[in-house]
Amino acid sequence: MPSTSLPASAVSLPLADWYRGAARDLPWRRPRFHEDFGAWGTLVSEFMLQQTPVNRVIPHLEAWLDRWPTPAAMAAASTSDVLQQWANLGYPRRALWLHRAAVEITERHGGVVPKDVDALLKLSGIGDYTARAVAVFAYGDRHPVVDTNTRRVMARAILGQAQPGPPSRRDLELMDSLLPADVAESAVFNAAAMELGATVCTARSPRCEICPLVGVCAWVAAGRPDTGDTRRRQATFEGSDRQARGAALRILRAAAPDAVLIDSVLAEWPDPLQRDRAIDSLIADGLAEADGEMLSLPR
């Protein structure tokens, strides 16, 4: 399946060497972080990192864990407080799911973040990436961790493609085939592949001059061809329902814990139908609550 005749170690060894010298000093990579927050800290960080850049996550993560240092502490919080604390991290449904996961961990796992991938996958808001990220980065187990960075690195270095295709189960199989047999080495490999994709093998301007894999990269060997791009493009944000939802929720966060008159929310929005649709969908999603003429974050 991999279009390479090189052994997997030809990729993993230089990557591990590079990572030891080049890894960024991020909060969740400091030993103290795990002493204080354990797997819960990892889980919270992974939720926040789902589609939100590292630099915007860091201050929010520290504030979050100061306020709710355990799953049980967060499980006891109100939805309103959770959504306010989530602030402007984006995709606020993640805050709802994280809250639900905290309740599930408290009720079903005695307040301890599960270590088993299948148990993690059953928690709200946790999918293939987050489940394995927690198992690997919090507990040190051996699993393929595949995110957008990893998929891009594999697409280029192994498959010789400029960009990865749509996410697929095959990504997990390919990453698994590259994983070192040693447990500790496999964890480093997962982290290093992500780090390389985030800082060197980037989507727009890959810095092949400094890449530790330049000697084995299938894409470089082929002359960095433009192999096409089948990635899904984001829908235009300007004028979208998402924009309206975001604007409405921003108003509710600012007013919380108070409610506001529904009629006052987005009263000047250019498209009244879209404005109504946004508010109705926020309520349906559990991100807002209507009480008579008033609208607020859910209690």
Next chain:
DNA sequence: CATGCGTGGGC
């Protein structure tokens, strides 16, 4: 399998 879902920074 395709789509909807926030927010802000970089080029």
Next chain:
DNA sequence: TGCCCAAGCAT
């Protein structure tokens, strides 16, 4: 400026 992108998930 406008577009692209960012440690995905649920449906």
